[in-house]
Amino acid sequence: MTDVVIDFGSEPLLGKVARVDTNRVTIVGSDAALVTRVSVGDLVAVQGALSTEYLIGIVDRVIRDTEERLSLDQEDDEEDFAQALTAERDLLRLVLVGTYRTVEGSAHNTFKRGADSFPKLDRSCFLIEGGNLQLLMSTLSAGVPMEERLILGSFVADSTASAIADGNRLFQRHGALLGSTGSGKSWTVALILERASKLRFPNLIVFDLHGEYAPLTDEAGGFAQSFRVAGPGDLAAPGPDVLFLPHWLLNHEEMLAMLLDRSDNNAPNQAARFLTHVRTLKGATLTTTGHSEVATTFTVDSPIPYSMDDLLDALRADDTERVPGATSKDVGGTYYGKLTRFVQRLEAKRLDRRYGFMFEAPAGSMQYDWLPTLLGRLLGSENGQRGIKIIDFSEVPSDVLPVVVGVLGRLVFDLQFWMAPDARTPISLVCDEAHLYMPVRDSADAVATRGVEVFERIAKEGRKYGVSLLIVSQRPADVSRTVLSQCNNFIVLRLTNDQDQSVVQHLMPESMGGLTAILPLLDVGEALVLGDAVVLPTRIQVDPPQIKPDSATRQFWTEWAATEAPSAAIALGVEAMRRQSRSST
Ligand SMILES: Nc1ncnc2c1ncn2[C@@H]1O[C@H](COP(=O)(O)OP(=O)(O)O)[C@@H](O)[C@H]1O
Numbered sequence: 205m206t207d208v209v210i211d212f213g214s215e216p217l218l219g220k221v222a223r224v225d226t227n228r229v230t231i232v233g234s235d236a237a238l239v240t241r242v243s244v245g246d247l248v249a250v251q252g253a254l255s256t257e258y259l260i261g262i263v264d265r266v267i268r269d270t271e272e273r274l275s276l277d278q279e280d281d282e283e284d285f286a287q288a289l290t291a292e293r294d295l296l297r298l299v300l301v302g303t304y305r306t307v308e309g310s311a312h313n314t315f316k317r318g319a320d321s322f323p324k325l326d327r328s329c330f331l332i333e334g335g336n337l338q339l340l341m342s343t344l345s346a347g348v349p350m351e352e353r354l355i356l357g358s359f360v361a362d363s364t365a366s367a368i369a370d371g372n373r374l375f376q377r378h379g380a381l382l383g384s385t386g387s388g389k390s391w392t393v394a395l396i397l398e399r400a401s402k403l404r405f406p407n408l409i410v411f412d413l414h415g416e417y418a419p420l421t422d423e424a425g426g427f428a429q430s431f432r433v434a435g436p437g438d439l440a441a442p443g444p445d446v447l448f449l450p451h452w453l454l455n456h457e458e459m460l461a462m463l464l465d466r467s468d469n470n471a472p473n474q475a476a477r478f479l480t481h482v483r484t485l486k487g488a489t490l491t492t493t494g495h496s497e498v499a500t501t502f503t504v505d506s507p508i509p510y511s512m513d514d515l516l517d518a519l520r521a522d523d524t525e526r527v528p529g530a531t532s533k534d535v536g537g538t539y540y541g542k543l544t545r546f547v548q549r550l551e552a553k554r555l556d557r558r559y560g561f562m563f564e565a566p567a568g569s570m571q572y573d574w575l576p577t578l579l580g581r582l583l584g585s586e587n588g589q590r591g592i593k594i595i596d597f598s599e600v601p602s603d604v605l606p607v608v609v610g611v612l613g614r615l616v617f618d619l620q621f622w623m624a625p626d627a628r629t630p631i632s633l634v635c636d637e638a639h640l641y642m643p644v645r646d647s648a649d650a651v652a653t654r655g656v657e658v659f660e661r662i663a664k665e666g667r668k669y670g671v672s673l674l675i676v677s678q679r680p681a682d683v684s685r686t687v688l689s690q691c692n693n694f695i696v697l698r699l700t701n702d703q704d705q706s707v708v709q710h711l712m713p714e715s716m717g718g719l720t721a722i723l724p725l726l727d728v729g730e731a732l733v734l735g736d737a738v739v740l741p742t743r744i745q746v747d748p749p750q751i752k753p754d755s756a757t758r759q760f761w762t763e764w765a766a767t768e769a770p771s772a773a774i775a776l777g778v779e780a781m782r783r784q785s786r787s788s789t
Pocket residue numbers: 383384385386387388389390391392728729730745746747748749755757
């Protein structure tokens with residue numbers, strides 16, 4: 205490492221420490237011109253206990269306050285009087301974030317998180333800029349080991365220095381990528397994927413809600429494997445990239461959330477019969493396929509194929525059962541007429557082609573050995589298989605979305621949970637538009653609630669099993685707080701909505717809250733990065749990815765000037781709406 209160290213000897217004094225709270229320091233500025241150059245997010249060095257030690261703080265407030273210095277023995281001179289009234293005082297508030305030492309033992313230029321001591325009153329403070337800033341930034345980067353480096357972009361304060369995050373820490377304990385629409389979230393996701401694609405065995409699954417990441421897939425010359433959840437148009441002849449999630453993958457809670465009407469008097473009977481029959485049918489599958497060792501320990505939620513026809517037959521039999529009565533006449537059995545509504549709901553769902561991915565999976569998916577193949581395609585990276593998987597949900601209707609995403613998330617988590625610990629490969633789920641399927645609880649219906657629970661569980665326990673989440677959302681205020689509060693790293697792009705800003709503010713360590721003031725001011729692709737993956741909270745410019753996602757930003761004005769709306773295409777659109785599929789085959 206270079207022996208050049210930060211030198212404030214020739215720098216103008218910014219001010220002196222005037223007040224010290226736990227980790228906040230207030231400085232009274234001594235150079236009015238210099239203070240006007242300072243903005244929220246800038247770095248300031250406060251002289252520490254030794255001449256070689258500086259405490260590093262981030263400016264979270266700049267105030268020019270007018271002091272009234274009217275004293276009784278004031279000369280009765282009009283001009284002096286006016287001047288005294290407008291005496292100004294510049295106050296800068298800092299959040300202390302680290303300690304920099306020019307020399308520490310035999311090392312030069314060291315930086316560590318946290319302030320090692322409290323600054324004393326009257327200590328000198330300097331703005332860190334120019335060459336000193338570059339030195340500090342390269343010191344920060346030097347702290348992340350080479351093989352863990354994830355280059356996100358450059359520092360806004362010093363565009364020559366790379367902004368480096370610790371790739372291990374970013375994924376270890378969940379991250380959140382937040383920002384208003386158009387602020388650059390999808391580009392940032394694409395950049396992170398691109399960086400990950402350079403590793404030999406990356407393992408990420410992207411939930412792509414709008415088909416935005418299609419350019420990143422193999423088909424488009426990219427680096428990711430693409431999948432698509434079966435839409436109504438895929439049922440007849442599904443291609444190899446089409447995903448089915450047959451009904452038997454759902455656990456009983458997911459199934460009942462979809463089928464049971466809790467306000468029905470017979471709901472408890474319906475749930476009980478459903479459980480009994482599913483368990484029996486799964487047991488029968490184990491017997492006929494020769495898996496008797498599983499039969500001794502499986503539960504109703506074990507993912508074992510069973511036939512929906514058989515389930516419906518069993519439920520209908522209950523519903524219509526007649527038994528000999530006390531007199532010679534037959535009477536209704538225990539469940540006679542009590543399951544009618546449940547059976548009807550199940551039949552209706554089954555006929556609804558939007559649920560085709562669940563109820564119309566090809567025959568092969570009823571095989572016992574089908575599940576390892578599915579999960580192998582999603583999680584494996586053997587035989588040159590791509591480690592980055594993009595699942596396109598763009599044709600999945602919004603009311604089923606939480607079930608599909610939730611089931612996929614749960615399958616991944618359950619698999620990691622049950623796998624031998626030393627065989628697990630860490631996997632990250634990139635959850636784009638997360639507010640759509642992990643909403644705050646009070647706005648979720650029964651089905652969405654199940655989905656939220658899955659992600660809350662992953663947020664709380666995933667780390668132990670090598671499952672992490674990268675939550676991407678434009679509406680952090682609408683995302684489950686339990687999930688967000690488990691995130692340890694934040695990449696926050698421009699955020700304009702007050703409610704969202706306040707949520708982000710509450711998620712940050714208390715002392716950092718003031719930094720959210722810059723969020724509405726960030727430029728496109730600019731982000732505030734904080735958390736344990738970066739040594740210092742910093743404002744960075746995210747590098748544009750090489751392969752851009754297809755954000756489909758339309759040039760309204762230009763297009764209105766040049767392109768007419770074709771009525772033939774409108775007619776085709778109507779047909780697609782009827783078919784519930786965009787592909788015309
Ligand atoms: N890092 C960046 N550098 C430069 N321009 C960017 C960057 N990120 C985004 N943009 C611009 O902003 C537009 C919207 O970005 P996008 O990632 O789709 O936003 P979001 O997903 O947050 O809605 C992009 O089409 C691009 O023109």
